[in-house]
Structures are given as C-alpha cells and as structure tokens.
Amino acid sequence: MEYEPIIGLEVHAQLLTKSKIFCGCSTQFGVEPNSHTCPVCMGMPGVLPVLNKKVVEYTMKMALATHCRINEVCNFARKNYFYPDLPKGYQISQYASPLAEHGYVDIELNGGRKKIGITRIHMEEDAGKLLHDEHTPSSYVDMNRTGVPLIEIVSEPDMRSAEEATAYLKRLHEILVYLEICDGNMEEGSFRCDANVSIRLKGETAFGTRTELKNMNSFRNVQRALEYEIRRQEYLLASGGEVVQETKLWDDAQGATYSMRGKEEAHDYRYFPDPDLVPVVIDGRWIEEVRETLPELPLEKRERFIQEYQIPPYDAGVLTSSRVLADYFEEVAKLSGKPKAASNWIMGEILRFLNEEKRDITSCPILPQSLSELIQLIEDGTISGKMAKDIFEDMYTTGKGPQQIIEEKGLVQITDEEILKKAIEEVLAANPVQAEQYRGGKEKIFGYFVGQVMKVTRGKANPALVNDLLKKMLAGS
Amino acid sequence: MELNQLTIHELHELITKREVSSTQIVQSVFKRIETVEKDIHSYVTLMKERAFAAAADADKRIREGDITPMTGIPVALKDVLCTKGIRTTCGSRILHNYIPPYDATVVEKLKAAGAVFTGKVNMDEFAMGSSTETSCFGITRNPWDLKRIPGGSSGGSAAAVAADECIASLGSDTGGSIRQPAALCGVVGMKPTYGRVSRFGLVAFASSLDQIGPFTKDVEDCAIMMNVIAGYDSRDSTSVPLDVPDYTAFLSRGIDGWTVGIPREYFIEGIDPEVMEAMKSTIAVIEGLGAKCVEISLPHTGYCLAVYYIIAPAEASSNLARYDGVKYGFRAGDGRDLLEMYKKTRSAGFGAEVKRRIMIGTYALSSGYYDAYYKKASQVRGLIKGDFEKAFTQCDVILTPTSPTPAFTIGEKMDDPLQMYLSDIFTISANLAGIPGISVPCGFTRRGLPIGAQFLAGHFEEGKLIQMASAYEKNANLEKRRPNL
Structure with missing residues (x-):
C-alpha cells in the first residue's frame, strides 16, 4: 500500500514596521526587557488599540505578491485565552474576515512547477516572552514583543511531500524578504511555521486525521519533522493503528515529534469581532498605490x-x-x-x-x-x-x-615577446636533456617547460603567448 | 445657600465676578462630605489634598483671567475612569490597589479646563448592576431615603451630586448606568452618542455599549460638561471625527413645533403608577410648549433585554480576562501552578454578579453557541437600531420613563438578578442603538422619591436633547426640594 502525505502550512511572519501594531512603541529587539512598552501594549485597564496603517500596507504587499484577493472590508477579532505572555487575555487577530484570501505561489521542484494555494493572509499582534529563572520557581514576562505586528499566511493542503513543503516555505520566505516587510530570521522567530500533516492511501479523496506540528525553527527542521511525522503516521496506519488528532512538538535533538496536547485539550478561543476597532476599508485606489511600490x-x-x-x-x-x-x-x-x-x-x-x-x-x-x-x-x-x-x-x-x-x-602580465623569448632561452639552456627528449618525441614534457617559464617569470607570463613561443623555439627555430 | 449647593454656571458667575474662589468652593464641598459621607458613602477615594492644590492652581488662573466655565469647579469621577497616580478600582477587589499610569481622555480634558477633582466615587463592581450594592467598598445610599439604593451602576456619581458632595460628576453608561441613577437621585444625567466621548481610559465593561457622560444639577450644567468632554480622540478608534457644537447654544431655543414620540412599547404594565402619573404631567408640560406628542412604535423593544444580556456579558468576559493576577491588582498567593493561581485569583477577586456575567458571556461565545447567541443577538441589535432610525423620521425626540420604578430598598433585588435587570428596561435600547439619552427630574412620588423622564434622540443629536430637556426643566414648575440629610 502506498500512502500520500497531505501537508498545509501556517506561517507567521513578523513585519518590519518601526512601531507596534496598536500603539506607538518601537518594535526594536535586543533592548532592556519591558523598555518598549506602554499602557496600551501592556493591556492596562482602560486602554484602546489604534491600528498602525503601515501594517495594513505591508500585509497588502504580501497579498499582492501572492496573487491574493484583498477584501474591501476586513475586521479584527479577539482570540481569547489565558497565558502570562498575553496581557489582555486575548490576542487581537483576524478571524471571519481576513485582509486577503484565495492566492497562490509557484514552487519549482525537480525542474517542474506547482501552484500552492494560499487560503488567507491576516494581521495580528505578537505575544510577549516568558523568561524562566533557573534558580527560583519564578517566571518573568518581557512585553517588548507584545504588539509587534505579525501576518499569518495559511496555505491550502496542497503539498504532497516534505520537499514540497520546504520549497513552499522557502518561496514565502524569499518573497517576504524581497518585499522588505520581514527580516526572515527563523532562529529568532521572526519567521515561524506550523504544519498540518495527514496521510491517505494513494487514490483516496478524503483526508486522513491530521496532526499539527510546532517548534520547527529552521528549514531543515521543517523538512526533518515532516519526514518523521509522515513515517510515523505511515507506520501507525500500516500496523493497523490510528492517527490521533493532536498538537505535536518537534524535538530537534531527539529527531522526533512529541504530543503537546490532544483534541480534548484544544482551546476554544471564543473568537468575536473586536468592538474596540473599526472595520478596515481598502479601496481599489489604495491597492493600486501599494501595487506600485512592489519590487x-x-x-x-x-x-x-x-x-x-x-x-x-x-x-x-x-x-x-x-x-x-x-x-x-x-x-x-x-x-x-x-x-x-x-x-x-x-x-x-x-x-x-x-x-x-x-x-x-x-x-x-x-x-x-x-x-x-x-x-x-x-x-x-x-x-x-x-x-x-x-x-x-x-x-x-x-x-x-x-x-x-x-x-x-607589479603583477602586470608579461606580453612582451622579447622578454618571454629571453626567459624561454634561459629555460631551454638550463634543461638541455629535457629539450632533447621533447624533440625526440616525448611531447608530454611540454608542460614542464611551461611551468619552468612561469617560474622564471614569477607567474606573470601570458600563458597563451608562452605556449606559442615555446612550441616554435622547441621546434628549433 | 452654601456654595456646594450651587450649579456650575452659578458658581462660574461668582468666580468670574471674583466673589468666590475655587478654594472656598472646594472647602464648602469637603465640609459637606465630612458631614454626610458617613450616611451616603458616595466616595471610594477622596482626593482632598490634590483638590486643594488644584483649587489653588485654578485660583491663580482665575486671577490671571484664564477662566473656562469649568475652572475651579469641583467634580467627582466614577471609579471606572483612570486617574494617573490615583487608585482606580472599579469597585472590585481585583483592582483594589491598582494605580493607573495615565489619565483617561475625559480626565485630561476636565483638568485642562481647570476642573478640580474631589475624588473617585462608588459604583457597582465593573459597572455591572443597577443599585451600587455590588462594590467591594460597600453600598452607597440614596440621599432622598437612606434605606434605598441610589441606582447604578454610577450610584456614587448620582448620589454625590444629589447630596451636594460635588458640583457635578462623571459616570459611565452601558445599559442605563448614568440615566437610571440620575432619575433615582433626582439629578440630570446624559449618555452621549456612542463615539461622541472618548472611551480612552474608561475601564471597559462592554466596549460596544460603554459611554462616559455627566451628572449635573441642571440641564445647563449638562451642556457645559458636554462641551468639555465631547469630541474625537485619536486614541479611541471608535470615537467619531465630527465637529462638536456649543451645547449651551441649545439651552433657550424652545421646542415649539416639535414632535415628541411616545413609544407604546414603553408604557406597559409593571410601571409604577406614580411614574406613569409623572409621565402624563410631563407630556402635558411639553404640549404646553407647542410640541406635539405622538404615539410611535419601536417594534423590537421586547428583545432589548435579551440582546443586551448576551452582548454585554460576551464583551465583558473578554474585557475582564486581563485581570489574571499576573501584572497588577489582586493576586491570590497560594496557587501551586499557573492555572491554580488564575483560578484562585479570579474566584476571590471578582464578586458574584461579575462572575455570573463572565460565565454567561463565555458561554455565549463558545464554539457551537456563538451563532445562536452572540451572532443572533448582533443581528437583532441591528433591528433595534433600525427601529430608532425609522422612529426619528417621525419625531424629533422620544420620551419614556427613565426607570419603571423609583428607588427601591437596599437588598430588595439583590437575590433576584432578573428583577434587577428589569430596572434598566427603558435605558438599554439607547446603548444597543448607540443613540444619546438624557434623564431629567420630572417630579416626586408621594414618599418624596425623585422620578426621571428620559428623552432619546438620533445619533449625535445631543443638542436636541439639551434643547428639549432645558425647555421642559424651565417650564415644569417642579417643586424645588433638597434631600433632607
């Protein structure tokens, strides 16, 4: 029995805007924890978000570069869940109406081309970062990253191998970096990828049960994790088992995926339109303005x-x-x-x-x-x-x-025939035996003379000219 | 008359004539607070020192001739408005020690106009309630009858104005929380159009319904306060970039030739007979001023309460998620892990009514229920808004009772949330439709409890409300009474 993998990717890319998505704080990295924060990105009581227009434009660039349809009106929604790096208890994202939908990119593999569909591209805010103290049971929250703009690019389940998935990922990466809207740094997390993987028997049309893979922070890891997960699922099915719907983490050191949470523990994010933000209206003129800036x-x-x-x-x-x-x-x-x-x-x-x-x-x-x-x-x-x-x-x-x-x-090549002739004469005089051998038919020795001439001229002799002259002079002229 | 009993415009006149100073007014207000606060309990936090410093500042500005209608006027702030450096609690244990690092936009605006803040006033926890009985700082009593509630959730704001513990105050109104306590305490209260006043710095209850508005002793003061707080704010994406008219210009225009809509769905069984009587007299006064009262219909009125109790708790469940013990406010200290810390903090930090609404809202947004509840409620909300749009093609303003009953007794409805919710039955629709509403005193019951009349107008027609309410106020010939404290 031959199985066919079905892969879809969700890519998060941090946008290179100077300020955060809903406040004026800087997005700069590597500064003192919590130094680039304000009541708005800290989620203090009473604050309200105000959308950074640049984020919309950057997202539009990606949408246009991937042949997406940009929605005339899109909305922000709240994704509700509790975690200490999420100061409001919800992430402002887009849900029912994303900025862009129905796009694609072409990937090239083994000389052929394939279209990979893009389901949607939407804007959202990044969460903060937890720092755990090794010596005490304490954790600290750094909110410099809270509110840094992200776009999420969701693909169709169009990829049929780990290679295709990696090629798609590289293509997105390349486009984002070309557009200069993302620095594409995977290790630092400014370009992150989750994968949905299932397998089915070749010829089947229905999808199998999928697992979601996380924590793959390089192209190589994405490929390895997918290959591992595909093999794991194949083994399961082939041995009469079943794939369980769950979220799995890739462990780079072990080269294996591990269960993070099952279907029952899956979050109910209780999405609803964010009442603090008004709909984003994008007209044709704005789209054309942005299109003109595309490289x-x-x-x-x-x-x-x-x-x-x-x-x-x-x-x-x-x-x-x-x-x-x-x-x-x-x-x-x-x-x-x-x-x-x-x-x-x-x-x-x-x-x-x-x-x-x-x-x-x-x-x-x-x-x-x-x-x-x-x-x-x-x-x-x-x-x-x-x-x-x-x-x-x-x-x-x-x-x-x-x-x-x-x-x-003083490295100029010697092209003066007189100088070269002199050098050749010198070499021939110093190697009478070899000259005799050459004339006797041992033409292989020619290279030896070239080397000697080069040596005498410290490599500056024009090789073509040396060849020419050497042949003539050895011939006895 | 003591200074603390006067209105903003009366005091402004005295200030302008240099007959009184802001410091004298503030002294008079704090003297009153010392006398009656033990009975009323309007305030959660007094700002006496800062108030006198601000009054001294105001007096300096007055001497320099830099006077606005609000300069030197003592104003109380509902404890849901963020004040830089001053504890802002929302009447909740979970924020009992929270000190905001910034001022709400309305606070900034009043400060810039020279107003003097007397303190932060009591409210139902997170503005959820109609009686000011759910604050973790204890109840506030109605100045007209200390056995009764002042209404809510802005009960502290209403009681403080009614008891002359400040000259004016700010409250917030999500389903009637300004208009209902204004009616029950016999003062003027306005909920502006959604988007007219910036919500930046107003601790959110239900973001699509919340509006900040003034409590004043008369309609003229209401216009003066609105002139200061209304207007676009780039920090609130839902505030509307429209010019703000001078609301005081609407004060003496009269209502001759106006049509006043009387929605039949609002004159129903269950309204207190004395409230009904007061409504009849109000209609008579209005007609005497040359306006025509016509019956209109708002056919989706019956759905208002249901829609409200899905949308408001849904938004609240998300808005209140940030109170998790991680960053500020109360944290229960003995959790073994993160989840337990969350659970203990939120269990102990929130009161019963807030928890009830968080649970209702969480349920309404849950996957599998969203379409049946939140989505359906949003659709019906659109119909309710449509009712008003249609009605305002037939009339200039709408008249209804503010509350079906006068102030009820303390504890009377605490064990019956549904009865409590019904006390906002006439005010909720304005929040759902986003339209402005004003409550003006329109008489007293035989027991001496104030009754309020509510006027509603189309979006951004606060001027019409002031014109209507002012004409009514000037001609109603209501007996001038003060609470006997």
Whole structure:
C-alpha cells in the first residue's frame, strides 16, 4: 500500500514596521526587557488599540505578491485565552474576515512547477516572552514583543511531500524578504511555521486525521519533522493503528515529534469581532498605490536574468536568492559587459569567501565596480586567470581595487615577446636533456617547460603567448 | 445657600465676578462630605489634598483671567475612569490597589479646563448592576431615603451630586448606568452618542455599549460638561471625527413645533403608577410648549433585554480576562501552578454578579453557541437600531420613563438578578442603538422619591436633547426640594 502525505502550512511572519501594531512603541529587539512598552501594549485597564496603517500596507504587499484577493472590508477579532505572555487575555487577530484570501505561489521542484494555494493572509499582534529563572520557581514576562505586528499566511493542503513543503516555505520566505516587510530570521522567530500533516492511501479523496506540528525553527527542521511525522503516521496506519488528532512538538535533538496536547485539550478561543476597532476599508485606489511600490519579485527576476543575461537557470536561481545579491550581480554584469563571468565570480569566489566568514553580500568588501574591473583585466589579457585569483584575495582582504593591487605588486602580465623569448632561452639552456627528449618525441614534457617559464617569470607570463613561443623555439627555430 | 449647593454656571458667575474662589468652593464641598459621607458613602477615594492644590492652581488662573466655565469647579469621577497616580478600582477587589499610569481622555480634558477633582466615587463592581450594592467598598445610599439604593451602576456619581458632595460628576453608561441613577437621585444625567466621548481610559465593561457622560444639577450644567468632554480622540478608534457644537447654544431655543414620540412599547404594565402619573404631567408640560406628542412604535423593544444580556456579558468576559493576577491588582498567593493561581485569583477577586456575567458571556461565545447567541443577538441589535432610525423620521425626540420604578430598598433585588435587570428596561435600547439619552427630574412620588423622564434622540443629536430637556426643566414648575440629610 502506498500512502500520500497531505501537508498545509501556517506561517507567521513578523513585519518590519518601526512601531507596534496598536500603539506607538518601537518594535526594536535586543533592548532592556519591558523598555518598549506602554499602557496600551501592556493591556492596562482602560486602554484602546489604534491600528498602525503601515501594517495594513505591508500585509497588502504580501497579498499582492501572492496573487491574493484583498477584501474591501476586513475586521479584527479577539482570540481569547489565558497565558502570562498575553496581557489582555486575548490576542487581537483576524478571524471571519481576513485582509486577503484565495492566492497562490509557484514552487519549482525537480525542474517542474506547482501552484500552492494560499487560503488567507491576516494581521495580528505578537505575544510577549516568558523568561524562566533557573534558580527560583519564578517566571518573568518581557512585553517588548507584545504588539509587534505579525501576518499569518495559511496555505491550502496542497503539498504532497516534505520537499514540497520546504520549497513552499522557502518561496514565502524569499518573497517576504524581497518585499522588505520581514527580516526572515527563523532562529529568532521572526519567521515561524506550523504544519498540518495527514496521510491517505494513494487514490483516496478524503483526508486522513491530521496532526499539527510546532517548534520547527529552521528549514531543515521543517523538512526533518515532516519526514518523521509522515513515517510515523505511515507506520501507525500500516500496523493497523490510528492517527490521533493532536498538537505535536518537534524535538530537534531527539529527531522526533512529541504530543503537546490532544483534541480534548484544544482551546476554544471564543473568537468575536473586536468592538474596540473599526472595520478596515481598502479601496481599489489604495491597492493600486501599494501595487506600485512592489519590487520585481524573485521568480520574475530569475526569468529575466536567464533571458537578459543568458545565464543558466541554476545561476539565476542562486543570484536571485536575495534582492541585494541580485542587484550586485546586475551591476557587475552591466559594468563588465560579461554576465557569465560576473556570475562565475560571484557564485564561486564571492559567495565562498562570504560564507566562510558567515557574512552576506551586504557586507562584501569588494564593490561591484572593482569586481567588474577585475573581469575586464582578465578579458583584455592584462592579467591571467591565475593572477586574478590572487588579486581577488587581496581585494577581498584589503578592499582595494584591482588596479591598485596590480601596481603595488607589479603583477602586470608579461606580453612582451622579447622578454618571454629571453626567459624561454634561459629555460631551454638550463634543461638541455629535457629539450632533447621533447624533440625526440616525448611531447608530454611540454608542460614542464611551461611551468619552468612561469617560474622564471614569477607567474606573470601570458600563458597563451608562452605556449606559442615555446612550441616554435622547441621546434628549433 | 452654601456654595456646594450651587450649579456650575452659578458658581462660574461668582468666580468670574471674583466673589468666590475655587478654594472656598472646594472647602464648602469637603465640609459637606465630612458631614454626610458617613450616611451616603458616595466616595471610594477622596482626593482632598490634590483638590486643594488644584483649587489653588485654578485660583491663580482665575486671577490671571484664564477662566473656562469649568475652572475651579469641583467634580467627582466614577471609579471606572483612570486617574494617573490615583487608585482606580472599579469597585472590585481585583483592582483594589491598582494605580493607573495615565489619565483617561475625559480626565485630561476636565483638568485642562481647570476642573478640580474631589475624588473617585462608588459604583457597582465593573459597572455591572443597577443599585451600587455590588462594590467591594460597600453600598452607597440614596440621599432622598437612606434605606434605598441610589441606582447604578454610577450610584456614587448620582448620589454625590444629589447630596451636594460635588458640583457635578462623571459616570459611565452601558445599559442605563448614568440615566437610571440620575432619575433615582433626582439629578440630570446624559449618555452621549456612542463615539461622541472618548472611551480612552474608561475601564471597559462592554466596549460596544460603554459611554462616559455627566451628572449635573441642571440641564445647563449638562451642556457645559458636554462641551468639555465631547469630541474625537485619536486614541479611541471608535470615537467619531465630527465637529462638536456649543451645547449651551441649545439651552433657550424652545421646542415649539416639535414632535415628541411616545413609544407604546414603553408604557406597559409593571410601571409604577406614580411614574406613569409623572409621565402624563410631563407630556402635558411639553404640549404646553407647542410640541406635539405622538404615539410611535419601536417594534423590537421586547428583545432589548435579551440582546443586551448576551452582548454585554460576551464583551465583558473578554474585557475582564486581563485581570489574571499576573501584572497588577489582586493576586491570590497560594496557587501551586499557573492555572491554580488564575483560578484562585479570579474566584476571590471578582464578586458574584461579575462572575455570573463572565460565565454567561463565555458561554455565549463558545464554539457551537456563538451563532445562536452572540451572532443572533448582533443581528437583532441591528433591528433595534433600525427601529430608532425609522422612529426619528417621525419625531424629533422620544420620551419614556427613565426607570419603571423609583428607588427601591437596599437588598430588595439583590437575590433576584432578573428583577434587577428589569430596572434598566427603558435605558438599554439607547446603548444597543448607540443613540444619546438624557434623564431629567420630572417630579416626586408621594414618599418624596425623585422620578426621571428620559428623552432619546438620533445619533449625535445631543443638542436636541439639551434643547428639549432645558425647555421642559424651565417650564415644569417642579417643586424645588433638597434631600433632607
């Protein structure tokens, strides 16, 4: 019997607005606990929420980027539950009427494309953070995060494997970061994901009982947790058991999922429209205004790169993985006029150097202008490819331009035939035996002479020219 | 006459003429408080020191010629309005020690106008009640008969004005909590249109129904207070950005040619005969002023109480969730874990009526019941609102009794919540429809208990209410009485 997994994801993304969703407090992280709070986000008696318009606009951007329909009127609702990190005893969220519905994103997998439906995107406020004292039975609440704006993106149950789910998640992540509305940091929790998983026999149309997975804070963990849970459910069904509807936590260290709460313990959130907030009305003009601010999105950019720069799809994929990297590539490609060379340098040297230091392109010490100069110097034969690699390393560590390094180190390639002839003569004179062997038919030894010439010229000889001259001179001219 | 017995406008005139100072007025008020407070118990927290400091400030402003109609006037605040640095309890054990870090918008506005706060006045716990018997600080008595309740939930606000323990006060009205105690204590009380006065800093009971409004000794004072507290506030998303007229301009316009609607559904069995009699005299006075009284119908009136007792508790169950012992207020200290701390705190922190409403509201919002209760109630609420919209195409204002009975005796309805709920039967509809209402004194029973008449108008027509009530007040020739304390 072959089973088919059914996966739907709920993604929470923290929005990069300067202030919180319902008050003027800063959303900045890493500050003294409870320093970015006010009576409103602390849920003091008598306070009222006032919606931050930027939150609506950011959510609209995501809605437009994922082909959603934006509702003309949407409402906020209260989600009621007790927890110490929730100062009002309810979270302001959206329920019956979210901001946007009925969208999709395309994912690419094994060369093919698949549409993953988006059920809804809604706005809500984040909760605070509990800090537990290890030495005393005390817990503390930090409310700096309380009221930080979130969007929840709910997918249709359209994914049929852990790979598809991960590809979808990466696509959402990429779009959010491209839109510059979320920093996408999974470890710090600004991009979080819960998964609903069930399996059914291939060919069945009804869904099986699902479990909800939480606590997966990296793409890798999402994939591992889903794979584990799918195997667990398959084993259960295959051995005559049943899947129980429950919420499960992924344990990274153990590589397994554990039950957090069952169906009976499921919360009744008693949603109802929040009477403190008025309906959000979004007209066509506002939608168009926001649409005009949308940047080129990753998939469109990828296709344009393939067309415009004639680079392979794989290269285009890597280069468009972030907006800054794509911009960097485009600048080098345009300045140098050599897109493929630009792509090779960026994907090879630049990313390797940056990765080693766990930096990203925004802190690359080599400016696009410098890299394009380096590419041109190779193209016009001023330096060899090998020299270029050394110069690159210097550029990376010192931040200097290639010309400066070449001048400082006297690294210009020797293309003067007279100088090269002299060097070859020197080499041939020093290796009479080998020269004889070559002339006797042992042509393999040619490489040895090239190496020797390079050695004498300290690697500065133009290799093509050396080859040429060497052949002629060995032939006895 | 003592200064504390005068109205805002009378005192303002004396202040303007430099005949009295704010300090003298405040002295007179606190002298009165010392004399009668043991009998009435209007106040939960007195602000004597601050009041004298504020009076000194006001006197300085007066000397500098910086005078508003409220400058130097002693005002009491219902203990549901947040006051920076002053305990704000809502009459509940769960907030018995809570000191807000900010002022409510109305408090800021009154402060800016130069008003002097005398203290925080008593109320039913979290404004849930019609008798001011459920406060954890004890009951407030009706100045007209100390064996009787002052009405509620703003009983302290009404009693303090009636007993001249302040010149005016603020209350809040979710289902009649300003108008009903105003009627029972023989003072003027107005519930403005929902959205007219900012709710920022009003501790929420039922957010879609709550409004802040004034208690005053006459209609002119009501207009003066409304001029200060009304208006848009960017901190309250439900406050409406509409210009506020000068309400005092409506005071002497008369009502000649007006049509006053008398809703047949409000003149029902169960109304006290003396209240009914007072209504008849009120109609006669109004007609004498050139207005025409016509019978109208508000067909969904019968559903008001039911709708109210779903929507108000539902919202309350959510609004009161924040009192969990975690951040402020009362916490029961001996819980073994979080859940037990919550349970013990809320069990001991809330009184019986508040717990009853939290449970009703929680039930009404529960999954599987939401559609049958909350959703249905919201739909019917729309019909009730529609009734009024239609009615106001036929009349300028509507007249009803404020309360079916005069003040009842202490304890009389405490064991019968349904009887208690019925005392708001004529006031609840205005909250559901969001329209303004005013209660004005319209006579006394033979035992000497005050009776109130309620006028209702369309959204943002507070001016019409003041015009109507003022015309009535000037011409009713009611006997001038004071409670015998």
